[in-house]
Amino acid sequence: MTFLYKADPVRGAEWAALFAEKAPDLPFRIWPDFGDPGRVRYLAAWLPPDDLERRFPNLELLFSVGAGIDQFDLGALPPDLPVVRMTEPGITAGMVEYVTMAVLGLHRDLPAYLDGQRRREWRPLRVQPAAKRRVGVLGLGRLARAVLDRLAAFGFPLAGWSRSRREIPGVACHAGPDELPAMLERSDILVCLLPLTDATRGILGAGLFSRLPQGAALVHVGRGPQLDHDALLAALDGGRLSAVWLDVTEPEPLPADHRLWSHPKVVLTPHIASMTQPETAVDLVLDAIRRHRAGEPLPGLVDRARGY
């Protein structure tokens, strides 16, 4: 049986070295060198090849090399093939660092100071205590919970929003569309950590922005298609939003003449909030294979009906 990797080939070479060390009995191949297709049992991919069922008739598990699976066309996959997303701890650590940086950067007015520096303007703003800066997180999943745990240490009043009801000590939890407005109304800094699904596409738009406190700030680390760029620019220009820290856009990269590149109230990074770390990812994948063989539950198993 073979493990096939189909994503960035440089990282694939790192996976290959780790497989050779940790699972020498499991042949590891990098797309397009898949060898005998009948032997491919496991596939880790960013974008799986078309016609998976016909190409690899004995495939048992499909891994996403990323935390999300929105890049997969779930309807085109064999219906019973388990799809496992990446829940390795390196992704979580990276996301906690990034969102903490962004929330602190917005809390301490970094976009305004970067703009002031460019203009050679020495303009101190009043420092707000963290206890008066309310942070709300859209999504209460693996990444959001780790982020909230770290943000709690600074003393920000915290809230979160999920599809099903969650309880997290120290976090005002909201569930479902009916409770979204209440959560938005108490979010001076809003963080989006939602997966991209039909229900979350375009969620960061004019309607949502109108519910936020005047001058609120946004951190967007979910997926580009969740954000309406025109509504965002209108909210920034009109003062409804004071600043935005963006890691994801649609398209990626943005066209060279897009206003978001140079907007003084925008910090933009190229989808780097967190990345799968080969060492811990290979440990997770090998553990999932072991569990699959033993008939045990798989961590990160995607619920296809839910879409994440």
Ligand code: NDP
């Ligand atoms: P999880 O699946 O663990 O959590 C998703 C959360 O979103 C859950 O709390 C879920 O609710 C909630 N949710 C989903 N749909 C809705 C909805 N319609 N309404 C309200 N809440 C909803 O995902 P992760 O925390 O692991 O990852 C979240 C996302 O972060 C990824 O899907 C990816 O898009 C993004 N990401 C971005 C990266 C970057 O570099 N920018 C890197 C890694 C991830 P419930 O609890 O009820 O299920």
